[in-house]
Amino acid sequence: QVQLIESGGGLVQAGDSLRLSCVASVRTFSNYDAGWFRQAPGKEREFVAVINWSGRTSDYADSVKGRFTISRDHAKNTVYLQMNSLKPEDTAVYYCAATNQDMSTDQNEYRFWGQGTQVTVSS
Numbered sequence: 001q002v003q004l005i006e007s008g009g010g011l012v013q014a015g016d017s018l019r020l021s022c023v024a025s026v027r028t029f030s031n032y033d034a035g036w037f038r039q040a041p042g043k044e045r046e047f048v049a050v051i052n053w054s055g056r057t058s059d060y061a062d063s064v065k066g067r068f069t070i071s072r073d074h075a076k077n078t079v080y081l082q083m084n085s086l087k088p089e090d091t092a093v094y095y096c097a098a099t100n101q102d103m104s105t106d107q108n109e110y111r112f113w114g115q116g117t118q119v120t121v122s123s
Helices: 029-031
Strands: 004-007 010-013 018-024 033-039 046-051 058-060 068-073 078-083 090-101 117-122
Touching: 004 090, 010 046, 018 090, 018 117, 029 033, 033 068, 033 078, 046 078, 058 068
Parallel strands: 010 117
Antiparallel strands: 004 018, 018 078, 033 046, 033 090, 046 058, 068 078, 090 117
């Protein structure tokens, strides 16, 4: 069982930056690919970014490419999401998740989920 705890959300203005963190409870987290998803009010949860187990490969939703960067630190059992040039449409609850499916963008293939952290971007 992998428990994931997100942090780093908050209220910011458009154009600002935030870094989300996702800490895992076990070292075996390093064996999983990790993803970030988000859910805005009244909308379906959507894929944001994924990083493979080694940290060498990543992928992004088109809406965040060039602005968001996913990374991981195995020594800290942590995955990060650096979010730059934030826009009001980035407002959502952001979830960290872990999967044993290679570079999956499908939330149904993620086995472990965090509780989410709120990001609010004002215009």
